Amino acid sequence: xxxxxxxxxxxxxxxxxxxxxxxxxxxxxxxxxxxxxxxxxxxxxxxxxxxxxxxxxxxxxxxxxxxxxxxxxxxxxxxxxxxxxxxxxxxxxxxxxxxxxxxxxxxxxxxxxxxxxxxxxxxxx
Amino acid sequence: xxxxxxxxxxxxxxxxxxxxxxxxxxxxxxxxxxxxxxxxxxxxxxxxxxxxxxxxxxxxxxxxxxxxxxxxxxxxxxxxxxxxxxxxxxxxxxxxxxxxxxxxxxxxxxxxxxxxxxxxxxxxxxxxxxxxxxxxxxxxxxxxxxxxxxxx
Numbered sequence: 001x002x003x004x005x006x007x008x009x010x011x012x013x014x015x016x017x018x019x020x021x022x023x024x025x026x027x028x029x030x031x032x033x034x035x036x037x038x039x040x041x042x043x044x045x046x047x048x049x050x051x052x053x054x055x056x057x058x059x060x061x062x063x064x065x066x067x068x069x070x071x072x073x074x075x076x077x078x079x080x081x082x083x084x085x086x087x088x089x090x091x092x093x094x095x096x097x098x099x100x101x102x103x104x105x106x107x108x109x110x111x112x113x114x115x116x117x118x119x120x121x122x123x124x125x
Numbered sequence: 126x127x128x129x130x131x132x133x134x135x136x137x138x139x140x141x142x143x144x145x146x147x148x149x150x151x152x153x154x155x156x157x158x159x160x161x162x163x164x165x166x167x168x169x170x171x172x173x174x175x176x177x178x179x180x181x182x183x184x185x186x187x188x189x190x191x192x193x194x195x196x197x198x199x200x201x202x203x204x205x206x207x208x209x210x211x212x213x214x215x216x217x218x219x220x221x222x223x224x225x226x227x228x229x230x231x232x233x234x235x236x237x238x239x240x241x242x243x244x245x246x247x248x249x250x251x252x253x254x255x256x257x258x259x260x261x262x263x264x265x266x267x268x269x270x271x272x273x274x275x276x277x
Contacts, residue, residue: 078208078212081212081216082219085216085219085220088223089223092186092223092226092227093226096226096229099234099237100229100236102237103236103237106237106244109244110244110247113244113247113251117247117250
Protein backbone atom coordinates (compact mmCIF):
# COMPACT_ATOMS: atom_id res chain seq x y z
CA UNK A 1 0.00 0.00 0.00
CA UNK A 2 2.84 2.35 0.89
CA UNK A 3 4.65 1.60 -2.38
CA UNK A 4 1.48 2.42 -4.34
CA UNK A 5 1.32 5.77 -2.62
CA UNK A 6 4.84 6.50 -3.77
CA UNK A 7 4.53 5.09 -7.28
CA UNK A 8 1.42 6.99 -8.36
CA UNK A 9 2.74 10.50 -7.59
CA UNK A 10 6.02 9.46 -9.17
CA UNK A 11 4.23 8.40 -12.35
CA UNK A 12 2.28 11.67 -12.37
CA UNK A 13 5.51 13.58 -11.87
CA UNK A 14 7.26 11.73 -14.69
CA UNK A 15 4.28 12.29 -16.96
CA UNK A 16 4.33 16.00 -16.21
CA UNK A 17 8.05 16.17 -16.92
CA UNK A 18 7.53 14.22 -20.13
CA UNK A 19 4.78 16.56 -21.27
CA UNK A 20 6.83 19.66 -20.55
CA UNK A 21 9.57 17.97 -22.54
CA UNK A 22 7.13 17.85 -25.45
CA UNK A 23 6.71 21.61 -25.27
CA UNK A 24 10.45 21.67 -25.97
CA UNK A 25 13.50 23.67 -25.18
CA UNK A 26 13.93 27.20 -26.51
CA UNK A 27 15.43 26.90 -30.04
CA UNK A 28 18.21 29.39 -29.30
CA UNK A 29 20.72 27.85 -31.73
CA UNK A 30 18.25 27.86 -34.64
CA UNK A 31 17.25 31.41 -33.86
CA UNK A 32 20.80 32.74 -33.74
CA UNK A 33 21.59 30.93 -37.01
CA UNK A 34 18.65 32.70 -38.62
CA UNK A 35 19.70 36.04 -37.12
CA UNK A 36 23.21 35.60 -38.49
CA UNK A 37 21.90 34.71 -41.96
CA UNK A 38 19.63 37.78 -42.03
CA UNK A 39 22.51 40.03 -40.91
CA UNK A 40 24.74 38.58 -43.59
CA UNK A 41 22.09 39.06 -46.27
CA UNK A 42 21.63 42.63 -45.06
CA UNK A 43 25.30 43.29 -45.67
CA UNK A 44 25.15 41.84 -49.19
CA UNK A 45 23.39 43.39 -52.17
CA UNK A 46 20.16 41.70 -51.08
CA UNK A 47 18.47 44.94 -49.90
CA UNK A 48 18.90 46.17 -53.47
CA UNK A 49 18.47 43.06 -55.62
CA UNK A 50 16.35 40.68 -53.48
CA UNK A 51 14.36 42.99 -51.24
CA UNK A 52 11.23 40.82 -51.30
CA UNK A 53 13.00 37.69 -50.04
CA UNK A 54 14.97 39.67 -47.49
CA UNK A 55 11.80 41.33 -46.25
CA UNK A 56 10.16 37.91 -45.83
CA UNK A 57 13.18 36.66 -43.89
CA UNK A 58 13.14 39.70 -41.61
CA UNK A 59 9.43 39.32 -40.88
CA UNK A 60 9.82 35.62 -40.11
CA UNK A 61 12.74 36.35 -37.81
CA UNK A 62 10.69 38.99 -35.99
CA UNK A 63 7.86 36.46 -35.71
CA UNK A 64 10.25 33.86 -34.33
CA UNK A 65 11.50 36.33 -31.71
CA UNK A 66 7.93 37.17 -30.76
CA UNK A 67 7.04 33.47 -30.45
CA UNK A 68 10.16 32.97 -28.34
CA UNK A 69 8.97 35.78 -26.09
CA UNK A 70 5.58 34.05 -25.78
CA UNK A 71 7.40 30.79 -24.99
CA UNK A 72 5.83 29.17 -28.09
CA UNK A 73 9.07 27.40 -28.86
CA UNK A 74 7.71 25.20 -31.63
CA UNK A 75 6.45 28.20 -33.58
CA UNK A 76 9.70 30.06 -32.86
CA UNK A 77 11.76 27.19 -34.29
CA UNK A 78 9.61 26.87 -37.40
CA UNK A 79 9.73 30.58 -38.16
CA UNK A 80 13.47 30.67 -37.54
CA UNK A 81 13.95 27.78 -40.00
CA UNK A 82 11.95 29.68 -42.61
CA UNK A 83 13.82 32.93 -41.94
CA UNK A 84 17.16 31.17 -42.33
CA UNK A 85 16.43 29.71 -45.75
CA UNK A 86 14.83 32.93 -47.00
CA UNK A 87 17.84 34.97 -45.91
CA UNK A 88 20.14 32.53 -47.72
CA UNK A 89 17.91 32.72 -50.80
CA UNK A 90 18.00 36.54 -50.73
CA UNK A 91 21.77 36.52 -50.49
CA UNK A 92 22.28 33.98 -53.28
CA UNK A 93 19.82 35.78 -55.59
CA UNK A 94 21.61 39.06 -54.92
CA UNK A 95 25.03 37.53 -55.62
CA UNK A 96 23.74 36.08 -58.89
CA UNK A 97 22.35 39.45 -59.93
CA UNK A 98 25.52 41.26 -58.92
CA UNK A 99 27.63 38.87 -61.01
CA UNK A 100 25.27 39.18 -63.99
CA UNK A 101 25.52 42.96 -63.81
CA UNK A 102 29.31 42.83 -63.59
CA UNK A 103 29.32 40.64 -66.71
CA UNK A 104 27.05 43.05 -68.58
CA UNK A 105 29.22 46.02 -67.62
CA UNK A 106 32.35 44.21 -68.76
CA UNK A 107 30.70 43.25 -72.05
CA UNK A 108 29.92 46.91 -72.68
CA UNK A 109 33.43 48.04 -71.83
CA UNK A 110 34.88 45.43 -74.20
CA UNK A 111 32.64 46.70 -76.98
CA UNK A 112 33.72 50.26 -76.26
CA UNK A 113 37.37 49.21 -76.26
CA UNK A 114 36.97 47.43 -79.60
CA UNK A 115 35.27 50.30 -81.35
CA UNK A 116 37.85 52.71 -79.91
CA UNK A 117 40.82 50.72 -81.24
CA UNK A 118 39.11 50.30 -84.60
CA UNK A 119 38.45 54.03 -84.81
CA UNK A 120 42.10 54.77 -84.01
CA UNK A 121 43.27 52.29 -86.61
CA UNK A 122 41.07 53.71 -89.34
CA UNK A 123 42.09 57.30 -88.47
CA UNK A 124 45.75 56.48 -89.02
CA UNK A 125 45.37 54.73 -92.29
CA UNK B 126 -40.22 -0.18 -15.40
CA UNK B 127 -42.77 2.48 -16.24
CA UNK B 128 -43.24 3.65 -19.78
CA UNK B 129 -41.66 6.99 -18.99
CA UNK B 130 -38.47 5.49 -17.60
CA UNK B 131 -38.27 3.13 -20.56
CA UNK B 132 -38.43 6.09 -22.92
CA UNK B 133 -35.68 7.75 -20.93
CA UNK B 134 -33.49 4.69 -21.25
CA UNK B 135 -34.13 4.54 -24.98
CA UNK B 136 -33.41 8.17 -25.53
CA UNK B 137 -30.11 7.80 -23.65
CA UNK B 138 -29.21 4.77 -25.70
CA UNK B 139 -29.97 6.60 -28.92
CA UNK B 140 -28.00 9.62 -27.79
CA UNK B 141 -25.11 7.43 -26.77
CA UNK B 142 -25.16 5.74 -30.15
CA UNK B 143 -25.20 9.09 -31.95
CA UNK B 144 -22.34 10.41 -29.84
CA UNK B 145 -20.38 7.19 -30.35
CA UNK B 146 -20.95 7.22 -34.10
CA UNK B 147 -19.91 10.87 -34.37
CA UNK B 148 -16.79 10.12 -32.34
CA UNK B 149 -15.90 7.30 -34.71
CA UNK B 150 -16.60 9.61 -37.64
CA UNK B 151 -14.45 12.31 -36.10
CA UNK B 152 -11.53 10.02 -35.55
CA UNK B 153 -11.81 8.84 -39.15
CA UNK B 154 -11.91 12.36 -40.56
CA UNK B 155 -9.04 13.40 -38.31
CA UNK B 156 -6.64 11.08 -40.12
CA UNK B 157 -4.65 13.97 -41.58
CA UNK B 158 -4.46 14.62 -45.29
CA UNK B 159 -1.03 14.71 -46.91
CA UNK B 160 -0.16 18.43 -47.16
CA UNK B 161 -0.08 19.77 -50.73
CA UNK B 162 3.10 21.64 -49.83
CA UNK B 163 4.89 18.32 -49.62
CA UNK B 164 4.07 17.43 -53.24
CA UNK B 165 4.89 20.99 -54.32
CA UNK B 166 8.34 20.70 -52.79
CA UNK B 167 8.91 17.25 -54.25
CA UNK B 168 7.90 18.42 -57.72
CA UNK B 169 10.03 21.57 -57.52
CA UNK B 170 13.02 19.42 -56.57
CA UNK B 171 12.36 16.90 -59.37
CA UNK B 172 12.27 19.71 -61.94
CA UNK B 173 15.46 21.29 -60.65
CA UNK B 174 17.21 17.94 -60.59
CA UNK B 175 16.33 17.31 -64.25
CA UNK B 176 17.63 20.73 -65.23
CA UNK B 177 21.27 20.15 -66.27
CA UNK B 178 22.02 23.82 -65.67
CA UNK B 179 21.16 23.34 -61.98
CA UNK B 180 22.52 19.82 -61.61
CA UNK B 181 25.89 20.81 -63.10
CA UNK B 182 26.30 24.29 -61.66
CA UNK B 183 24.92 23.85 -58.13
CA UNK B 184 25.33 20.21 -57.06
CA UNK B 185 25.87 21.05 -53.37
CA UNK B 186 22.82 23.30 -53.06
CA UNK B 187 20.77 20.73 -54.99
CA UNK B 188 21.85 18.02 -52.53
CA UNK B 189 20.77 20.23 -49.65
CA UNK B 190 17.40 20.71 -51.30
CA UNK B 191 17.06 16.95 -51.71
CA UNK B 192 17.86 16.41 -48.04
CA UNK B 193 15.23 18.97 -47.05
CA UNK B 194 12.58 17.22 -49.17
CA UNK B 195 13.53 13.82 -47.75
CA UNK B 196 13.35 15.15 -44.22
CA UNK B 197 9.85 16.53 -44.78
CA UNK B 198 8.79 13.17 -46.26
CA UNK B 199 10.26 11.25 -43.32
CA UNK B 200 8.55 13.42 -40.72
CA UNK B 201 5.30 13.00 -42.60
CA UNK B 202 5.65 9.21 -42.72
CA UNK B 203 6.53 8.93 -39.03
CA UNK B 204 4.55 11.64 -37.31
CA UNK B 205 1.77 12.83 -39.65
CA UNK B 206 2.21 16.26 -38.09
CA UNK B 207 0.59 18.49 -40.71
CA UNK B 208 1.88 21.86 -39.49
CA UNK B 209 5.42 20.62 -38.96
CA UNK B 210 5.46 19.00 -42.41
CA UNK B 211 4.00 22.13 -44.04
CA UNK B 212 6.85 24.11 -42.55
CA UNK B 213 9.51 21.59 -43.56
CA UNK B 214 8.07 21.41 -47.08
CA UNK B 215 8.09 25.22 -47.38
CA UNK B 216 11.73 25.22 -46.28
CA UNK B 217 12.52 22.46 -48.81
CA UNK B 218 10.89 24.39 -51.65
CA UNK B 219 12.98 27.42 -50.77
CA UNK B 220 16.08 25.22 -50.75
CA UNK B 221 15.27 24.31 -54.36
CA UNK B 222 15.08 28.03 -55.17
CA UNK B 223 18.43 28.54 -53.45
CA UNK B 224 19.87 25.82 -55.70
CA UNK B 225 18.47 27.54 -58.80
CA UNK B 226 19.87 30.89 -57.69
CA UNK B 227 23.26 29.29 -56.95
CA UNK B 228 23.26 27.77 -60.45
CA UNK B 229 22.52 31.16 -62.00
CA UNK B 230 25.27 32.71 -59.94
CA UNK B 231 27.73 30.06 -61.10
CA UNK B 232 26.70 30.58 -64.71
CA UNK B 233 27.21 34.34 -64.38
CA UNK B 234 30.64 33.71 -62.83
CA UNK B 235 31.61 31.53 -65.80
CA UNK B 236 30.44 34.23 -68.22
CA UNK B 237 32.36 36.86 -66.26
CA UNK B 238 35.57 34.80 -66.38
CA UNK B 239 35.20 34.36 -70.15
CA UNK B 240 34.64 38.10 -70.58
CA UNK B 241 37.73 38.86 -68.51
CA UNK B 242 39.77 36.66 -70.81
CA UNK B 243 38.21 38.35 -73.82
CA UNK B 244 39.04 41.79 -72.49
CA UNK B 245 42.66 40.71 -71.99
CA UNK B 246 42.77 39.52 -75.61
CA UNK B 247 41.31 42.79 -76.87
CA UNK B 248 43.80 44.83 -74.83
CA UNK B 249 46.71 42.71 -76.01
CA UNK B 250 45.50 43.06 -79.57
CA UNK B 251 45.28 46.84 -79.24
CA UNK B 252 48.81 47.01 -77.80
CA UNK B 253 50.18 44.79 -80.54
CA UNK B 254 48.64 47.01 -83.17
CA UNK B 255 50.01 50.07 -81.42
CA UNK B 256 53.49 48.54 -81.36
CA UNK B 257 53.30 47.64 -85.05
CA UNK B 258 52.18 51.15 -85.88
CA UNK B 259 55.07 52.63 -83.87
CA UNK B 260 57.50 50.30 -85.64
CA UNK B 261 56.19 51.40 -89.07
CA UNK B 262 56.50 55.02 -88.04
CA UNK B 263 60.09 54.51 -86.90
CA UNK B 264 60.90 52.74 -90.17
CA UNK B 265 59.47 55.58 -92.20
CA UNK B 266 61.45 58.04 -90.14
CA UNK B 267 64.70 56.15 -90.76
CA UNK B 268 63.99 56.07 -94.49
CA UNK B 269 63.44 59.82 -94.51
CA UNK B 270 66.71 60.35 -92.70
CA UNK B 271 68.51 58.09 -95.23
CA UNK B 272 66.97 59.96 -98.14
CA UNK B 273 68.01 63.29 -96.69
CA UNK B 274 71.58 62.03 -96.28
CA UNK B 275 71.78 60.94 -99.93
CA UNK B 276 70.50 64.30 -101.14
CA UNK B 277 73.36 66.11 -99.39
